[in-house]
Amino acid sequence: MFSTPIVKDVDYDKVYEPSEDSFCFLDCFEDQKEFLEERLGKKVTPLLVEIGTGSGIITTFLLQNILPDAVYMATDVNPSACTSVLNTVRLNCPQRACLVDSLRMSLVSGVRRNLVDVLVFNPPYVPATEVPKYSQKGDDDSNWLDLALLGGKDGMITTWQVLNDLEEILSSRGVAYILFCARNKPENVAEEMRSRGWRVDIVFKRKAGWEVLSILRFIKV
Ligand SMILES: C[S@@+](CC[C@H](N)C(=O)[O-])C[C@H]1O[C@@H](n2cnc3c(N)ncnc32)[C@H](O)[C@@H]1O
Structure with missing residues (x-):
């Protein structure tokens, strides 16, 4: 069993x-480690993107544990999260920190098409009347914790934006x-x-408590 990374000095009033x-x-x-190693092979360095880091x-x-030689891009709309990911990486794996970049963007809007080998997304999945708006400029006036959780209708608005684009995102x-x-109706998705x-x-x-969480894996056929 791999150890859990140490996460320190993160402002949880702003970051999930x-x-x-x-x-x-x-x-x-x-x-999934073995599956990923086999699928990605050893010839070409994989690009891993985590949305909403x-x-x-x-x-x-x-x-640290699964794909130590991949190149990583971490995206988030929350500027404090963009800083936190780099601090957490440096704290836990200083020698590999150069493999991770962090970019403030919505989803993968700034990433070139069909380049991503592994996409990871723990989205805002809680059903709500709408997805909260956020400040594009600074980080003062936005409710970052609501944005981390609330996913609009069926909790699926943000997730569908990614799924609808998956063909263009993945390599x-x-x-x-x-x-x-469960309220996202994963079987229907x-x-x-x-x-x-x-x-x-x-x-x-x-x-998990009253919630049932599942992770779905999507592969181009
Ligand atoms: C449920 S939290 C997950 C955080 C972290 N990955 C984890 O598992 O602990 C969702 C994250 O997605 C980010 N987020 C929400 N909407 C986003 C968007 N349109 N683009 C990028 N990140 C977004 C939030 O700021 C938040 O950090």
Whole structure:
């Protein structure tokens, strides 16, 4: 069992605190290590992108334990999260910190098409009347914690933005891991994506309090 990265000096009034959903990803990737090594091979350095990196716990865990030689891009709309991921990486794996870059952007809007080998997203998945707006300029007037959680109708507005673009985001060997709660109706999402020609597997499922969390893996067929 791999150890959990140390996360220190993160301002949890502004940045999502690692929670049950974050830990699901750590356990999931422990199981997925062999699959990823086999799929990605050793010839070309893989590019891993985590959308919505928060404290950086998932990216750091992946770098430390699962794909130590990949190149990492961490994105978040929250400027404090963009700083936190780099601090967490440096704290846990100083010698590999040069492999991680952090960029403030929405989703993967600034990433060139069809380059991403592994996409990871623990999205704002809680159903709400709308996805909160955020400040594009600074970090003073936005409610970053609401933005980390609230996903609009069915909690799926932000997640569908990524799923609808997945074909253009992933490389030919690309694979995406996205987390869902039961209220996101993951079985319906899987069915819809299969009908669009994707292979979808539920690779992780866990009851967390009253919530059931699952991680779906999407592969281009
Ligand atoms: C549920 S939190 C997950 C944080 C971290 N990955 C973890 O698992 O602990 C969702 C994260 O997504 C970010 N986020 C929300 N909307 C986003 C968007 N449109 N583009 C990029 N990041 C976004 C939030 O700021 C937040 O850090």
